[in-house]
Amino acid sequence: MSAPAEPAPELDLTADVLTLTRALVDAPSVSGSEGPLADAVEGALRQLGGLDVERVGDTVLARTSLDRPTRIVLAGHLDTVPIAGNLPSWIDTVDGEDRLYGCGTSDMKAGDAVMLRLAARFGVPGAQPARDLTFVFYDNEEVEAVRNGLGRVARERRGWLYGDLAILLEPTDGVVEGGCQGTLRVVLTVPGKRAHSARSWLGVNAVHGAAGILGTLAGYAAREVEIDGLLYREGLNAVRIEGGVAGNVVPDECRVTVNFRYAPDRDEDQAEAHVREVFADALAAGVTLEVTDSSGGALPGLSEPAVAAFVAATGQPARAKLGWTDVARFAAFGIPALNYGPGDPNLAHKADEHVRLDRLQPAEDALIAYLSGSDA
Amino acid sequence: MSAPAEPAPELDLTADVLTLTRALVDAPSVSGSEGPLADAVEGALRQLGGLDVERVGDTVLARTSLDRPTRIVLAGHLDTVPIAGNLPSWIDTVDGEDRLYGCGTSDMKAGDAVMLRLAARFGVPGAQPARDLTFVFYDNEEVEAVRNGLGRVARERRGWLYGDLAILLEPTDGVVEGGCQGTLRVVLTVPGKRAHSARSWLGVNAVHGAAGILGTLAGYAAREVEIDGLLYREGLNAVRIEGGVAGNVVPDECRVTVNFRYAPDRDEDQAEAHVREVFADALAAGVTLEVTDSSGGALPGLSEPAVAAFVAATGQPARAKLGWTDVARFAAFGIPALNYGPGDPNLAHKADEHVRLDRLQPAEDALIAYLSGSDA
Numbered sequence: 001m002s003a004p005a006e007p008a009p010e011l012d013l014t015a016d017v018l019t020l021t022r023a024l025v026d027a028p029s030v031s032g033s034e035g036p037l038a039d040a041v042e043g044a045l046r047q048l049g050g051l052d053v054e055r056v057g058d059t060v061l062a063r064t065s066l067d068r069p070t071r072i073v074l075a076g077h078l079d080t081v082p083i084a085g086n087l088p089s090w091i092d093t094v095d096g097e098d099r100l101y102g103c104g105t106s107d108m109k110a111g112d113a114v115m116l117r118l119a120a121r122f123g124v125p126g127a128q129p130a131r132d133l134t135f136v137f138y139d140n141e142e143v144e145a146v147r148n149g150l151g152r153v154a155r156e157r158r159g160w161l162y163g164d165l166a167i168l169l170e171p172t173d174g175v176v177e178g179g180c181q182g183t184l185r186v187v188l189t190v191p192g193k194r195a196h197s198a199r200s201w202l203g204v205n206a207v208h209g210a211a212g213i214l215g216t217l218a219g220y221a222a223r224e225v226e227i228d229g230l231l232y233r234e235g236l237n238a239v240r241i242e243g244g245v246a247g248n249v250v251p252d253e254c255r256v257t258v259n260f261r262y263a264p265d266r267d268e269d270q271a272e273a274h275v276r277e278v279f280a281d282a283l284a285a286g287v288t289l290e291v292t293d294s295s296g297g298a299l300p301g302l303s304e305p306a307v308a309a310f311v312a313a314t315g316q317p318a319r320a321k322l323g324w325t326d327v328a329r330f331a332a333f334g335i336p337a338l339n340y341g342p343g344d345p346n347l348a349h350k351a352d353e354h355v356r357l358d359r360l361q362p363a364e365d366a367l368i369a370y371l372s373g374s375d376a
Numbered sequence: 377m378s379a380p381a382e383p384a385p386e387l388d389l390t391a392d393v394l395t396l397t398r399a400l401v402d403a404p405s406v407s408g409s410e411g412p413l414a415d416a417v418e419g420a421l422r423q424l425g426g427l428d429v430e431r432v433g434d435t436v437l438a439r440t441s442l443d444r445p446t447r448i449v450l451a452g453h454l455d456t457v458p459i460a461g462n463l464p465s466w467i468d469t470v471d472g473e474d475r476l477y478g479c480g481t482s483d484m485k486a487g488d489a490v491m492l493r494l495a496a497r498f499g500v501p502g503a504q505p506a507r508d509l510t511f512v513f514y515d516n517e518e519v520e521a522v523r524n525g526l527g528r529v530a531r532e533r534r535g536w537l538y539g540d541l542a543i544l545l546e547p548t549d550g551v552v553e554g555g556c557q558g559t560l561r562v563v564l565t566v567p568g569k570r571a572h573s574a575r576s577w578l579g580v581n582a583v584h585g586a587a588g589i590l591g592t593l594a595g596y597a598a599r600e601v602e603i604d605g606l607l608y609r610e611g612l613n614a615v616r617i618e619g620g621v622a623g624n625v626v627p628d629e630c631r632v633t634v635n636f637r638y639a640p641d642r643d644e645d646q647a648e649a650h651v652r653e654v655f656a657d658a659l660a661a662g663v664t665l666e667v668t669d670s671s672g673g674a675l676p677g678l679s680e681p682a683v684a685a686f687v688a689a690t691g692q693p694a695r696a697k698l699g700w701t702d703v704a705r706f707a708a709f710g711i712p713a714l715n716y717g718p719g720d721p722n723l724a725h726k727a728d729e730h731v732r733l734d735r736l737q738p739a740e741d742a743l744i745a746y747l748s749g750s751d752a
Contacts, residue, residue, distance in 0.1 A: 207616075
């Protein structure tokens with residue numbers, strides 16, 4: 001999983017956001033090998049002179065302490081998915097768009113570069129941001145949740161995460177994506193009784209027994225919910241089905257893994273209760289349900305003044321975040337959180353991942369305007 | 377798969393059928409390693425002096441040439457499933473039954489021992505059986521069909537298989553089991569369209585699309601057919617289902633493997649046509665059907681005089697064979713074939729496999745009576 005460690009790159013935080021994005025992209029940091037890049041980020045932030053800096057594993061934390069009435073937490077992960085022959089970065093013009101190509105451009109080193117530009121502006125002695133700032137550059141976002149650097153900070157340095165608003169610079173194409181869906185994964189196990197398929201009446205076919213579950217899924221009417229003016233669409237899907245012993249055996253078990261993506265007006269318990277209700281007939285007939293994965297959603301919090309002010313600063317209406325992101329880690333502490341970044345979410349994890357050059361400066365500018373503003 | 381080769385055992389064909397069964401069982405011959413046992417069988421048959429003997433791979437062929445009006449083919453496989461800690465053999469009394477335990481006792485070295493006893497009686501100079509006899513001791517019955525020794529004989533030495541009746545000494549508990557079911561395996565593939573499960577409405581869930589197929593299977597009313605007085609029960613079963621890409625992806629394919637076990641009044645083409653008709657709605661909706669395995673059944677042929685005479689010799693009414701066996705290889709050449717052996721079919725392939733001692737001599741006696749009889 002880990003790529004070999006590279007020497008720490010030099011990061012010049014006075015360079016423009018495109019130059020800085022390229023410097024970050026050209027320093028490979030596949031999950032588990034973020035160390036050299038984290039070293040470079042830590043070093044550059046410490047040199048600024050206006051930030052308290054702390055290192056937790058390969059996560060770098062930095063913040064101003066100016067006693068401003070509001071504190072904004074900016075978070076971005078440093079790691080990328082495995083490189084797909086798409087490094088070092090290159091610039092190309094395609095479909096009339098100038099683009100920076102390379103692993104991690106959209107997800108999310110362009111966002112990290114914006115954060116570093118803000119640190120260079122507001123994290124120096126004498127700077128006067130309207131809001132206090134916390135920067136979280138974290139590791140291991142693209143891998144199993146237990147390794148997630150932001151999760152580790154939440155467990156070990158929770159105080160660093162408190163603020164009035166958290167902004168994750170995940171790719172959102174320059175539009176605020178509010179909150180996030182919750183996700184629940186359950187395994188429904190249909191029991192049966194094994195028998196030779198030539199004498200199948202001696203057995204009970206568990207795969208046939210899954211007919212009702214699939215019928216329920218096929219007929220499920222997913223809810224659409226408007227929260228703070230944002231539309232969340234739910235979805236209940238079988239993401240895996242498996243059953244079978246051998247080509248001549250009536251299967252004694254069929255397992256259906258179901259993923260429920262739900263709007264953030266339900267909490268985790270309510271989501272599970274809903275799924276149990278949907279499959280009530282099957283459960284009454286002997287099917288078992290096991291929760292294998294559960295992550296609550298996050299409300300968009302657009303009615304919070306700090307959030308509304310930020311949406312206004314972007315000049316674009318917000319939309320619902322469809323998908324689970326680390327904003328939920330802030331939401332779990334009651335901190336409004338949103339996603340906003342210059343990358344394109346549809347390109348994440350793809351070999352042709354790129355970021356539009358004309359998305360970079362507007363993102364930096366919107367955040368500068370917001371952090372300089374007087375409404376705080 | 378292959379066990380290490382063992383030295384060829386000594387086989388004394390003048391010993392009683394129990395002693396001979398034990399000698400065969402205690403010579404391990406898991407599929408692919410039948411060589412030493414085939415050597416022993418071949419050597420013992422050649423010593424008898426009244427048989428033409430030929431070796432094809434690890435299959436041993438032997439026959440009388442006495443110009444009798446009818447020829448009976450006796451066939452038994454020498455191989456066993458893998459040993460399950462149940463060798464060497466042992467005798468025990470359980471539930472008031474004296475039993476010989478061990479891998480291959482029922483399936484089907486007890487049957488092979490009966491064949492060897494018949495060879496010792498009728499395959500010596502001066503013997504006067506009422507019918508000519510062909511013995512086929514073959515290899516690799518318990519593994520994929522392409523390795524089956526009887527199949528190889530059918531391809532390379534077809535003349536050896538001709539006769540008026542073929543008797544497979546597979547375990548049938550001492551009752552004639554007539555004919556065999558056919559078996560057809562098809563894979564139904566439901567197409568879909570991949571999407572992130574958080575935006576599932578952009579995709580088409582192939583697992584949900586299998587609901588109709590499973591519903592059809594769950595509601596399928598299997599036919600029961602009487603042929604020559606024997607009752608055949610059919611069955612249509614999903615033996616495997618698989619679908620799923622990842623825990624957060626709407627699956628774009630779901631594959632259901634269906635096994636149709638059918639009565640021998642249908643041929644292979646009719647069986648496939650029936651399955652296509654059963655799933656007509658799904659096929660019309662874009663599901664594809666691929667035949668992966670097809671073996672026709674065998675009619676019981678009880679109206680044939682040679683078959684009726686044998687059933688009479690066993691003193692027990694015949695019943696239908698539920699399951700596919702190598703009798704179909706004879707049926708494909710128009711040769712009536714049946715299953716009749718001293719083993720217990722319910723114990724085949726089990727660690728506690730055994731044969732009742734009181735089943736051995738009656739099987740030998742019934743065959744002696746039949747082969748000595750004057751009705752031929």
